[in-house]
Amino acid sequence: MLKGVVASAVLLLVVVLVVRTVHLSRRPPQTSECKPTDSDFIPLNDERLQRFQKAISFESVSRDDGDSNSDEMFRYGEFIIASFPHIHRHSPLVTWERVNNLSLLYHVQGSDPSLRPYLLMAHTDVVPVTNLDQWNAPPFSGEVKDGFIYGRGTIDDKNNVMGILEATEFMLASKIRPQRSFYVALGHDEEIRGYQGAGLVAKRLAEKGVKEFEFIVDEGMAVFEGIIDGVSSPVASVGVSEKGMIVVKLSVEMPPGHSSMPPKETPITVLANAVKRLADNPQPSMLGYGVETDMFESLVPEVLDYDRAVIGDPRVKMEVIQAMEPHPVAGYRDTDFGYQVTIMVGNTDTIHYLNFTGDVYRFSPTHMFPGDPERFHGINERMSVKNYEQVINFFYHLIRNADQAGLSPAHSTHSDL
Numbered sequence: 038m039l040k041g042v043v044a045s046a047v048l049l050l051v052v053v054l055v056v057r058t059v060h061l062s063r064r065p066p067q068t069s070e071c072k073p074t075d076s077d078f079i080p081l082n083d084e085r086l087q088r089f090q091k092a093i094s095f096e097s098v099s100r101d102d103g104d105s106n107s108d109e110m111f112r113y114g115e116f117i118i119a120s121f122p123h124i125h126r127h128s129p130l131v132t133w134e135r136v137n138n139l140s141l142l143y144h145v146q147g148s149d150p151s152l153r154p155y156l157l158m159a160h161t162d163v164v165p166v167t168n169l170d171q172w173n174a175p176p177f178s179g180e181v182k183d184g185f186i187y188g189r190g191t192i193d194d195k196n197n198v199m200g201i202l203e204a205t206e207f208m209l210a211s212k213i214r215p216q217r218s219f220y221v222a223l224g225h226d227e228e229i230r231g232y233q234g235a236g237l238v239a240k241r242l243a244e245k246g247v248k249e250f251e252f253i254v255d256e257g258m259a260v261f262e263g264i265i266d267g268v269s270s271p272v273a274s275v276g277v278s279e280k281g282m283i284v285v286k287l288s289v290e291m292p293p294g295h296s297s298m299p300p301k302e303t304p305i306t307v308l309a310n311a312v313k314r315l316a317d318n319p320q321p322s323m324l325g326y327g328v329e330t331d332m333f334e335s336l337v338p339e340v341l342d343y344d345r346a347v348i349g350d351p352r353v354k355m356e357v358i359q360a361m362e363p364h365p366v367a368g369y370r371d372t373d374f375g376y377q378v379t380i381m382v383g384n385t386d387t388i389h390y391l392n393f394t395g396d397v398y399r400f401s402p403t404h405m406f407p408g409d410p411e412r413f414h415g416i417n418e419r420m421s422v423k424n425y426e427q428v429i430n431f432f433y434h435l436i437r438n439a440d441q442a443g444l445s446p447a448h449s450t451h452s453d454l
């Protein structure tokens with residue numbers, strides 16, 4: 038994001054390097070559909086819907102300038118603690134704690150200690166709201182309108198927060214003990230890189246003796262319908278890595294002069310021309326190379342070399358302010374347990390948990406149609422009532438599927454693209 042131009046003509050430019058981080062595949066053909074007639078189906082009754090609406094009402098906004106709404110985040114946490122009694126009070130299987138006052142960490146003890154635990158992640162904070170006059174419903178109302186729940190956080194990421202908690206609460210209330218232990222980490226500052234939330238939760242996990250997870254599931258890609266060219270059926274896209282990111286400072290220094298006799302070129306015009314060249318010549322796409330190729334090495338120098346060549350002006354100085362290499366690529370084949378029981382181009386706070394596993398899957402059970410991706414961090418963020426019910430049931434079945442010690446006999450998966 039372009040923050041602004043100051044008098045010294047110094048500009049911050051975010052150069053985003055997009056790599057192919059998504060592998061598309063169909064669910065194994067023998068997987069049965071989750072139906073309302075199933076004995077373990079979790080219906081979206083009035084109580085569950087109202088809990089989600091209440092969660093949306095908390096203005097738990099994170100801002101880059103540090104002016105985050107911590108009081109509202111704390112109240113949201115208190116609401117969570119009060120709303121799920123089996124998780125927080127009744128079940129002897131669960132231990133939980135606040136981390137840094139605003140994040141929440143849970144451990145659900147399974148019956149088989151030989152099975153390596155896994156981690157479910159989500160975040161309670163949201164981005165600020167703009168263009169209030171263009172919203173079809175107040176952005177912190179949770180109002181249901183024409184079958185959709187409106188509000189900031191409905192698809193990023195309070196749907197996953199509440200879906201995980203509803204699924205876990207249902208399991209515990211049904212007196213079901215999972216075989217495989219699992220952790221739930223709810224960070225409070227993912228939108229501003231997660232250093233005080235996920236970063237400290239990861240540190241706390243290490244202090245508790247956690248050394249390795251079987252896999253991690255965090256927010257990420259979604260179920261797309263009518264969005265991917267050439268594919269008419271719904272496609273569940275699972276992110277198996279994350280893109281790299283570079284923040285580059287561009288600066289130009291030229292001899293000063295009087296405004297009554299301006300030179301032909303000023304630092305601002307030189308810098309503007311550089312930005313225009315970068316906009317007209319974006320980084321080349323790596324789509325099609327495949328996530329299995331060794332394409333993640335030395336990306337920062339390659340990006341800078343490309344930008345210098347595009348700008349073609351030695352007067353424009355480049356300085357790297359911040360850089361993050363792409364994350365490791367999680368396994369996505371028939372033999373990769375975490376991928377098979379779970380079935381991204383954005384950065385999340387999973388970076389803080391990479392020491393625990395390389396198998397991190399970024400997927401949100403959000404059904405998206407043309408026009409919906411623009412609602413992320415945008416106007417009229419919403420989720421259908423039916424889809425939220427699906428979110429809850431997705432996480433419930435993920436927890437139950439993860440109980441198996443290994444994969445069933447080999448089955449085939451088919452590439453859609």
